[in-house]
Amino acid sequence: MNAASIIFTPMLPLALVAGTGLVGLFFVLLGVLKGARGAWWRLLGLAILVLALLDPRYVQEERTPQTDVAVMVIDRTASQNVGDRNARTNAARDQLRERIAAQAHMDLREIEVHDTPAGPGSGVEADPGSNLIRALRQAVGKIPRGRFAGAVVLTDGQVHDVPADDPGAGLDAPVHMLLSGDPDESDRRLVIDKSSTYGLVGKDVNIEYHVEDKRDAQSPAWADTMADVTLRRGNEIIAQTRVPLGVHDTITFPLDRAGPNVFELDVKPVAGELSTLNNRTLAVINGIRDRLKVLLVSGQPHAGERTWRNLLKSDPSVDLVHFTILRPPSKDDFTPLNELALIAFPIRELFEVKLNEFDLIVFDRYVVRDILPPSYLRNISDYVKQGGALLLSVGPEFASPRSLAQTPLNTILPAIPTGSVSETAFLPLLSDTGRRHPVTNGLPSLSPINRQNPGAPGWGRWFRLINATQRSGHTLMNGEDAHPLLILERIDKGRMALMLSDHIWLWARGYEGGGPQAELLRRLSHWLMKEPDLEEESLRAEMRGQEIHVRRISLSPDLPELTITAPSGNQFSAPTKADPTGTATAVIPATEAGLYVVSDGHFEVRVASGALNPIEYSDLRTTGERMEPVVSATGGGTFWLKDGLPDIRPVRAGRSRVGKGWAGLLENQAYVVSGVRQISLIPPLALLSLALLILMMTWWREGR
Numbered sequence: 001m002n003a004a005s006i007i008f009t010p011m012l013p014l015a016l017v018a019g020t021g022l023v024g025l026f027f028v029l030l031g032v033l034k035g036a037r038g039a040w041w042r043l044l045g046l047a048i049l050v051l052a053l054l055d056p057r058y059v060q061e062e063r064t065p066q067t068d069v070a071v072m073v074i075d076r077t078a079s080q081n082v083g084d085r086n087a088r089t090n091a092a093r094d095q096l097r098e099r100i101a102a103q104a105h106m107d108l109r110e111i112e113v114h115d116t117p118a119g120p121g122s123g124v125e126a127d128p129g130s131n132l133i134r135a136l137r138q139a140v141g142k143i144p145r146g147r148f149a150g151a152v153v154l155t156d157g158q159v160h161d162v163p164a165d166d167p168g169a170g171l172d173a174p175v176h177m178l179l180s181g182d183p184d185e186s187d188r189r190l191v192i193d194k195s196s197t198y199g200l201v202g203k204d205v206n207i208e209y210h211v212e213d214k215r216d217a218q219s220p221a222w223a224d225t226m227a228d229v230t231l232r233r234g235n236e237i238i239a240q241t242r243v244p245l246g247v248h249d250t251i252t253f254p255l256d257r258a259g260p261n262v263f264e265l266d267v268k269p270v271a272g273e274l275s276t277l278n279n280r281t282l283a284v285i286n287g288i289r290d291r292l293k294v295l296l297v298s299g300q301p302h303a304g305e306r307t308w309r310n311l312l313k314s315d316p317s318v319d320l321v322h323f324t325i326l327r328p329p330s331k332d333d334f335t336p337l338n339e340l341a342l343i344a345f346p347i348r349e350l351f352e353v354k355l356n357e358f359d360l361i362v363f364d365r366y367v368v369r370d371i372l373p374p375s376y377l378r379n380i381s382d383y384v385k386q387g388g389a390l391l392l393s394v395g396p397e398f399a400s401p402r403s404l405a406q407t408p409l410n411t412i413l414p415a416i417p418t419g420s421v422s423e424t425a426f427l428p429l430l431s432d433t434g435r436r437h438p439v440t441n442g443l444p445s446l447s448p449i450n451r452q453n454p455g456a457p458g459w460g461r462w463f464r465l466i467n468a469t470q471r472s473g474h475t476l477m478n479g480e481d482a483h484p485l486l487i488l489e490r491i492d493k494g495r496m497a498l499m500l501s502d503h504i505w506l507w508a509r510g511y512e513g514g515g516p517q518a519e520l521l522r523r524l525s526h527w528l529m530k531e532p533d534l535e536e537e538s539l540r541a542e543m544r545g546q547e548i549h550v551r552r553i554s555l556s557p558d559l560p561e562l563t564i565t566a567p568s569g570n571q572f573s574a575p576t577k578a579d580p581t582g583t584a585t586a587v588i589p590a591t592e593a594g595l596y597v598v599s600d601g602h603f604e605v606r607v608a609s610g611a612l613n614p615i616e617y618s619d620l621r622t623t624g625e626r627m628e629p630v631v632s633a634t635g636g637g638t639f640w641l642k643d644g645l646p647d648i649r650p651v652r653a654g655r656s657r658v659g660k661g662w663a664g665l666l667e668n669q670a671y672v673v674s675g676v677r678q679i680s681l682i683p684p685l686a687l688l689s690l691a692l693l694i695l696m697m698t699w700w701r702e703g704r
Contacts, residue, residue: 004061006681008054021050045694056681066670067107068149070100071139074112075155075180077130078592078616081568082156082275085180085622088641089154092178096152099648106149106650106665111139115592115616130616131161133630137170149650149665150174150636150657156181157623160615168633173666174657175636181622182642187214187274189619190229190267193248195283199255200290206252207231207283211267213245214621228268233261234604258287259532262606264595277567278617282595282608291319292359292529295350298324299366299397304505308364308393311521321350321358325371351376355383359529365395365502368402378408384494385412389528395502396421398466414473414489414498422465426480428515434476436555438534439488439523441581443516460512462503473498474536474555488527495528539603541596548588548607550598552576559584560601567594567609567617637663 010017024046031042074093080086093110100108113135132155140148150173157179163169189212199205211227225245231238231253243249255261266280273279294312298305301324312320351372361380384390390412397403399417410416434440465479473489479501487498507515527534540551552559562574576584590596590609594617598605624631624638631638637658639646651657651664658664 005059006056007059007678008056011053011055017050017053020053021046024049048690048694052682058679058681060677060679062676063671065105066144066147066672067105068666068668068670069107069109069143069147070149070665071136071143071151072096072100072108072110073132073136073139073151073153073155074110075130075132075153075159076112076114077158078115078277078567078594078614079130079156079158079620080180082277082620083181085156088180092154092180092641092645095645096648099645100665103648103650105667109139109143111135115614130155130159132159132627133161133163133167136175140170144670146668146670148173149668150176150634150663152176152178152648152663153627154178154180154641155627156620157626158616158619159626162626162629166633167629171630171634173634174664175630175634176646176658176663177624177627177631177636177638178645179622179624179638179640183622183640185274185621186272187278187619187621188212188227188267188270189214189278190265190281191618192265192281192283196285198286198288201255201258201287202290203255204252205255205285206250207263207265208248208250209265209281210248211243211245214619230266230268232264232266234606238263255285255287257532258289258530261285261287264606275620277569277594278620280595282606289317289359289529292317293319293357294321294360294362294525295358296320296322296362296364297366298322298364300325302365302395302502304393304502304508305364307505307508307517308362308521310508311518312362312525315522325367325369347372347376351379355379356386356388358388360389360391360525362391362393362525363404364393365397366392366404367397367400368404368407374408377404381408381412384496385492387493389495389530391497391499391525391528393499393502393504394466395464396466398468398500412489412491412496413471414487414496415468415470415484415500418467418469420467422467422480422483423463424480425461425463426465427461428459428477428479428485431475431478431482433474433555434486436553436581437474437476437488437536438553439527439536440476440486440520443520458513459515460506460510462501462506464501464503466500468498468500486524495530497524497528537603539598539600539605541598541605541607543590543607543609546590546609548590548596548598548609550574550576550586550588552584552586552600552603554584562586562588563599563601564588565597565599567592567596567614639663 025043028043028046032040072093074089080089097108100106113130113132132153136151136153140151151171153175155177157177190209191212192207192209194206194208196205196207209229211229226242227245228240228242229249229251230240231251238253239251241249241251251265261284263283263285264280265283269276269279292315296308296312298308305324309320309322312318312322361383380390392404394404398405399419399421403417404410405413405416430440430443462479465483465485467483470484470487473487473496475484475487477486479485483500485500487500489496489498504517504521507517523534532538536553536555538553540553541548543549548564550562552562557578559576559578562576563571564574565571574586574588576586578584588596588598592609594609594614596607596609598607628638630636635657637646647662649662649664650667652667656664657666
């Protein structure tokens with residue numbers, strides 16, 4: 001394609017040429033006014049001189065036409081999975097490819113916009129929603145200037161990055177919106193207005209919420225103005241209620257677990273509802289124990305008594321009540337009253353009135369005398385069954401007739417003493433179960449003293465073991481000849497631990513290198529008080545970047561496959577990789593934003609990819625309102641794919657860009673100049689001859 005034009009290439013700066021012409025014109029006009037002869041010839045000569053200085057040229061350009069570039073933005077975010085939106089989008093994409101390809105002057109660039117997970121490790125601080133406008137501007141920024149013809153956006157209209165100021169900035173061609181849903185969609189959504197972030201275990205917490213109703217008022221399916229709401233933690237139903245639509249309500253319930261608690265609040269769906277994805281929402285409340293109250297009763301002074309006291313006193317979150325029975329009531333040794341205990345042992349207050357206020361009761365080498373009557377020991381048994389925690393650290397007295405095994409506590413003991421005590425040296429070892437249980441798994445070795453058995457832990461030896469016959473529970477540690485040393489047991493709602501030796505103090509004193517007594521006793525006491533991280537059967541999941549890391553802890557070596565339910569409702573299986581310590585792991589890619597449910601058939605956990613309650617699910621109805629500012633600012637149009645795909649027409653700049661049933665893309669007529677030819681319009685020889693001729697005519701006229 002060629003194009004011709006005339007241009008001026010001044011021999012001198014344009015200002016100098018203009019100044020020269022104006023000065024000459026002044027004198028010529030002055031001569032005309034005074035009637036001087038030859039003035040008009042001088043004017044003609046001046047004009048020829050100025051024209052010569054401007055040097056007019058004929059220019060012919062060889063131009064190579066450039067195609068225009070149209071952009072097609074395809075919304076692949078989570079809300080597009082509702083109904084048949086994706087199917088309509090794919091069909092429209094294929095037709096647009098054909099129609100734009102049929103136009104010889106048009107190229108097509110396609111971009112797909114997916115969900116962007118937010119949260120720790122994702123690089124995104126907040127829930128971004130659907131960022132279609134940002135993706136469009138980035139694509140337009142890569143197109144050469146003057147070649148952008150326009151954009152077609154295939155979406156459901158749920159766009160969350162439309163700028164409030166100057167929505168059409170950077171988009172100098174029409175942006176058309178093609179909506180994939182239906183204009184009369186109805187939906188119901190549950191919204192948490194306010195939720196406690198932290199709560200004290202045993203105290204009430206609140207979740208404030210309301211149910212939004214986005215509906216077609218003429219639909220009979222929406223005649224009911226009430227909604228059924230259920231609060232769950234996993235498969236456990238915490239509360240159920242029925243509330244009016246749009247009315248703010250509060251659910252109050254006690255928090256009974258420490259650590260992160262993930263609660264799911266859902267509203268019962270109704271017929272004709274668009275989707276149930278936003279019928280549920282999550283709240284995470286971290287349970288904090290205020291002050292743990294521990295009752296430590298030492299039956300007699302002994303070397304290991306300080307070990308228990310130091311451990312419990314070193315924990316700032318523990319309120320310790322400690323009594324050591326120095327003298328039974330029946331003993332009469334004529335000791336003066338002022339030399340006895342400063343306060344009386346408050347038996348009734350501790351074991352009847354305030355028993356349920358304690359989180360843990362520890363009996364350290366307790367001997368049955370006439371201090372605690374059977375009724376109080378029965379209270380302790382009931383306390384454990386109702387959710388309390390009991391730890392027995394026993395010595396030789398456990399094998400005697402004054403043993404706790406001869407009291408009402410017998411019904412909850414996991415082992416019964418045989419009556420014999422072994423006092424030969426032995427090395428405490430982990431059982432097969434102990435290697436898998438979180439209480440004893442990975443206990444550190446402190447010194448390699450066991451040279452005869454390099455595979456054994458580097459712990460010091462003990463010298464006393466109370467022989468007992470195990471009848472329930474899990475043995476975590478063994479003594480000599482695989483006799484049980486540490487047994488844990490769950491009893492109804494409560495827990496119990498039995499330590500069949502009183503020589504753990506040897507580790508605290510560093511005998512033969514010592515041992516991990518502090519870590520063992522800390523884990524043991526926290527397991528008894530139901531620390532979530534020490535559960536022997538648990539399933540945990542957490543987000544790391546865009547992956548879900550699953551950790552399954554079990555005492556059983558046989559673990560089932562995991563079943564994962566994605567936010568869209570799709571289910572798939574994932575195998576786990578187990579190790580000898582009882583931990584099985586799996587890494588699952590999170591390709592969708594929202595709530596994932598991970599289950600192994602017994603446990604079920606929930607983890608959020610991106611925001612806890614994504615903006616993408618806040619309103620699933622198709623709408624053109626969010627993107628309307630961009631469409632209007634660029635002269636584009638809004639179309640419903642349900643009514644058919646609009647015709648694609650080329651339009652010139654300044655013309656209408658949209659009409660009934662059609663959408664326009666600009667014809668920019670961009671080109672690249674590949675060659676230029678210039679010809680001077682006044683050849684130098686002709687200019688010289690003409691100047692001499694005019695000069696002669698001027699002389700002739702002035703000479704008359």
